[in-house]
Amino acid sequence: MxxxxxxxxxxxxxxxxxxxxxxxxxxxxxxxxxxxxxxxxxxxxxxxxxxxxxxxxxxxxxxxxxxxxxxxxxxxxAAPAAPSRIELTPGYFQITATPHLAVYDPTVQFEFWFSEKRIADIRQVETAARYLGSALYWIAASINIKPGHDYYFYIRSVNTVGKSAFAS
CATH class of the missing domain: 2.60.40.10 (Immunoglobulins)
Known part of the structure; x- marks a missing residue:
């Protein structure tokens, strides 16, 4: 309630x-x-x-x-809607992921998960990807971020009621 x-x-x-x-x-x-x-x-x-x-x-x-x-x-x-789109901005050995909702909701934050491999079954994100944290956007920066490699963000919306499905 x-x-x-x-x-x-x-x-x-x-x-x-x-x-x-x-x-x-x-x-x-x-x-x-x-x-x-x-x-x-x-x-x-x-x-x-x-x-x-x-x-x-x-x-x-x-x-x-x-x-x-x-x-x-x-x-x-209700639990929030999943992000409608994710904006990826490349940088110098970093990637910034900025999720967007179809309709702005000031009560929503986002959980960020990261993987160097694509996760085929979205239900496996919590066990196969690395949890980065919660925020409105996330900058993944590391000496491990290399040009020419694919990296995967899995992001879901979170509010006080619950969590959405993952978007990638």
Whole structure:
């Protein structure tokens, strides 16, 4: 189970305003109500959320009970997508690997694995390749990096929920 924290702002300060929150899971006709809340704060924590796609709707309610226009956002609790492409930049006895996601996600880092041989079965990466570390990009530099040789990076996306499949 996971925790999601929502924060929002108002264009002006209004005394006595409260906010109505409605959290649903799923999309379209399959959407199901997860919870509702009323708060005077401009943030709220939702706990005990399973993996899934969510829609949060926030509406201001004044002291007369009149409701403002809803503000809606969607979010996912899931392992990240695998890198959509990997940019390789050669250097002087070094190689820089920079993975990219199809859609930017600031919560994602990448795990870097390295091998001098191609690994045919991607499920064997963790046992056959060398783990380099986690970062947004990786520079493999060594006297062992030689011109005219092939080297292989295996990279996967990582967030607090899980890990993607490897990309190479």
């Amino acid at each position: 996971y925790l999601a924290q929502a924060k929002w702002d108002t264009p002006r300060v209004v005394k006595g305003v409260r906010f109505s929150l409605r959290l649903t899971s799923g999309k379209g006709t399959d959407a199901r109500l997860v919870t509702t809340a009323i708060t005077a704060d401009t943030e709220h924590r939702f706990s005990g959320l399973p993996l899934g796609e969510y829609t949060l709707t926030v509406r201001a309610i004044n002291s007369y009970g009149q409701q403002g226009e809803p503000a809606t956002t969607t979010f996912r609790i």
